Amino acid sequence: AQKVTQAQTEISVVEKEDVTLDCVYETRDTTYYLFWYKQPPSGELVFLIRRNSFDEQNEISGRYSWNFQKSTSSFNFTITASQVVDSAVYFCALSPPPGSARQLTFGSGTQLTVLP
């Protein structure tokens, strides 16, 4: 069975601070995908990143960066110089390898509030 744990329920930071959202996962698959989604108050889940289990290279996209560590089963997400528009619920998700049904297992989400 697959499981994703986001231990941080809520995080509040002041604008321009850096913030890291934690994600720990469990799976028996040797190949899998990890994702981060953002859910603003409008409700739509916005895709942020996908990471293959065999690619542990960290990735940076603008103010966003992701640290994937297979040894600790973690896929953490850092926002640098946070902005008020970053306020949202962020979900980490896990899926089985390609060829399998597209079933995402989500964490419980982290509510990020960025104060002006």
Add this chain to the structure above:
Amino acid sequence: KAGVTQTPRYLIKTRGQQVTLSCSPISGHRSVSWYQQTPGQGLQFLFEYFSETQRNKGNFPGRFSGRQFSNSRSEMNVSTLELGDSALYLCASSLTSGGSSYEQYFGPGTRLTVT
């Protein structure tokens, strides 16, 4: 390219009634998945359809069903509604298997309230 569309956006139903929600995937996408989001249970997978066939189903009772049409549009149906079915129902689409296009793109959701 237009995104995933879901109709209706909001719905209020009474216990015991049934409801049908619709999802139109991104053009060219053939896989449609449905998720239920509630404050208590979070985001949970309902089922996935690919080429008009259900590929996988989550742990939900038989009252929850779905189908996919030849144009990849999908509907989900909930019969004999219960108060606990009140939720945001999200639809996601993705391309066929293979390649790097494994991301699921979500629609805005249908907010169902059962009274």
